[in-house]
Amino acid sequence: MNAPIRLPARPYVDAETRPLAxxxxxxxxxxxxxxxxxxxxxxxxxxxxxxxxxxxxxxxxxxxxxxxxxxxxxxxxxxxxxxxxxxxxxxxxxxxxxxxxxxxxxxxxxxxxxxxxxxxxxxxxxxxxxxxxxxxxxxxxxxxxxxxxxxxxxxxxxxxxxxxxxxxxxxxxxxxxxxxxxxxxxxxxxxxxxxxxxxxxxxxxxxxxxxxxxxxxxxxxxxxxxxxxxxxxxALEYLLLLVDKITHGRVPARMILFLAVGAVGLVVNLFALDVLLNAAGFSFRSAQTAAVALSILFNFAINNWLTYNDRRLRGLAWLRGLATFTLICGIGAIAQVGISEMVYDERRIWWVGGLAGAAVGAVWNYAASSFVTWRRA
Missing domain, CATH: 3.90.550.10 (Spore Coat Polysaccharide Biosynthesis Protein SpsA; Chain A)
Known part of the structure; x- marks a missing residue:
């Protein structure tokens, strides 16, 4: 057991020194x-x-x-x-x-x-x-x-x-x-x-x-x-601060922004799929693959600029971040499908299964990318 710290009988203050105020x-x-x-x-x-x-x-x-x-x-x-x-x-x-x-x-x-x-x-x-x-x-x-x-x-x-x-x-x-x-x-x-x-x-x-x-x-x-x-x-950070305080921090402000970017990324995915499939004549598999890749790139770039502005990646770190973010999203997609199927088998309601899978995938993507892609130095 460590011996107790002995404090001096009086502070080290002389006639010419006053305590920091x-x-x-x-x-x-x-x-x-x-x-x-x-x-x-x-x-x-x-x-x-x-x-x-x-x-x-x-x-x-x-x-x-x-x-x-x-x-x-x-x-x-x-x-x-x-x-x-x-x-x-x-x-x-x-x-x-x-x-x-x-x-x-x-x-x-x-x-x-x-x-x-x-x-x-x-x-x-x-x-x-x-x-x-x-x-x-x-x-x-x-x-x-x-x-x-x-x-x-x-x-x-x-x-x-x-x-x-x-x-x-x-x-x-x-x-x-x-x-x-x-x-x-x-x-x-x-x-x-x-x-x-x-x-x-x-x-x-x-x-x-x-x-x-x-x-x-x-x-x-x-x-x-x-x-x-x-x-x-x-202005955006101010609104996020208000949301964080209103919800008493139960939903992190950064997570709200991450999910908002993801929602926009979904629109990008669907728009790219429509253009590649119906205008460019790609097969569905090729169009969907390209659309998913584009949406992942979009989500990474916007999150790097906006959601994780204080940890923004540049140069080679940007490329490494994109690689880890893509891997994380891939794992999230697998988890999303698995959860959706499990919930659908239990409830037999397609949209409940879809929402459950999407929620799990979104939380995984946020948590994993915060810890891996945009981890604090």
């Missing part, structure tokens, strides 16, 4: 030119507080991690986490929050659009009793800055949708700028989905209890350098 988590993806200006701004805003900056980089190719490392060599309050084989803003922030011992953690973007000057007010609100303090664009004089009217309308609509799953009233649940007690994050993490960009919404909806929220208004600023990471995936 705040960790600022900064996810990065090609943000090299913003690193130094952001740290300088944080130095000004958090002067007099014991804090550290934790950058979490998702495979930047512009020299971002190297720029951070060059600074961190001379600053022990700057740290870097380099992630490989996984991407995603929400998971990056959570990983950064788990890598610190600070009792309070903050999320801020690297693009300088969040107003770091209000960080002390957000921190003080948590120290005064709030579980989370949110930088809000929609209350008390906050503003979206120079956003176009169409973007404001979309954001406001998404904010109204968020009310379906949040357990507490908040004016800007879509905000990526907030300060939160680390123990509140630890309590919520087991239920968080980690889908998309909306980490605050995920946190609020996943907490086992309603969180006490304070809000501090600010004006959203234009990006200082680099390119925006927002694309057409953001």
């Amino acid at each position: 705040l960790a600022v988590i900064i996810p990065t993806l090609n943000e090299r030119d913003n690193v130094s200006p952001l740290l300088a701004a944080l130095d000004r805003a958090l002067a007099g507080r014991e804090w550290e900056a934790i950058f979490v980089d998702d495979g930047s190719t512009d020299g971002t991690p190297e720029a951070i490392e060059a600074i961190a060599l001379f600053r022990r309050d700057v740290r870097l986490i380099r992630r490989h084989g996984r991407r995603g803003l929400s998971t990056a922030i959570v990983e950064g929050m788990m890598a610190t011992t600070a009792p309070v953690v903050a999320s801020i973007d690297a693009d300088m659009q969040h107003d770091e000057a209000i960080l002390p007010r957000l921190h003080d609100a948590v120290l005064a009793g709030a579980d989370v303090a949110v930088g809000t664009r929609y209350a008390g004089g906050g503003s979206t800055g120079d956003w176009e009217a169409s973007r404001v309308r979309k954001s406001e609509f998404a904010t109204r949708l968020a009310a379906i799953v949040t357990k507490t009233r908040v004016s800007d649940p879509m905000s990526g700028f907030f300060v939160v007690r680390r123990d509140a994050v630890l309590a919520a993490v087991p239920s968080m989905s980690g889908v998309g960009f909306k980490i605050l919404l995920d946190l609020l909806a996943s907490s086992p209890r309603p969180l006490a929220v304070a809000e501090v208004p600010y004006t959203f600023r234009p990006r200082q350098a680099g390119a925006s990471k927002l694309d057409s995936m953001v």
Whole structure:
């Protein structure tokens, strides 16, 4: 039996050292030119507080991690986490929050659009009793800055949708700028989905209890350098996050997307079969074989781009992934036929047997491809 760990009688703190009070988590993806200006701004805003900056980089190719490392060599309050084989803003922030011992953690973007000057007010609100303090664009004089009217309308609509799953009233649940007690994050993490960009919404909806929220208004600023990471995936990921929270994670959001792609793939299969059989004059066997191959290729390509965007395969890995996905789908097809026949023999209702086989095949394809084709590095 191991001997118990003996703790020191008092913390290792001398007259010139104070305990760490705040960790600022900064996810990065090609943000090299913003690193130094952001740290300088944080130095000004958090002067007099014991804090550290934790950058979490998702495979930047512009020299971002190297720029951070060059600074961190001379600053022990700057740290870097380099992630490989996984991407995603929400998971990056959570990983950064788990890598610190600070009792309070903050999320801020690297693009300088969040107003770091209000960080002390957000921190003080948590120290005064709030579980989370949110930088809000929609209350008390906050503003979206120079956003176009169409973007404001979309954001406001998404904010109204968020009310379906949040357990507490908040004016800007879509905000990526907030300060939160680390123990509140630890309590919520087991239920968080980690889908998309909306980490605050995920946190609020996943907490086992309603969180006490304070809000501090600010004006959203234009990006200082680099390119925006927002694309057409953001809206889809947001909807998947809502579905995941509404169903309490019983049906994984990624599985829903995988099945949706499969349904479209079925349409591709039938369309190709019709064209090859009736327009090109192929035999049924040849037409069906080509149609199935095309639908498998379609499903793999779309799932690689969409469903598994954070684990996207490229180059030779793409070809290996296609091979394993094809093998998995082949095994799934065999299982589908077997289950269908078994259920049909039992019930003698053709469509019940067909649905049972399709369900088993779909679940197998999803589970096996997640574990084999798009496994995490």
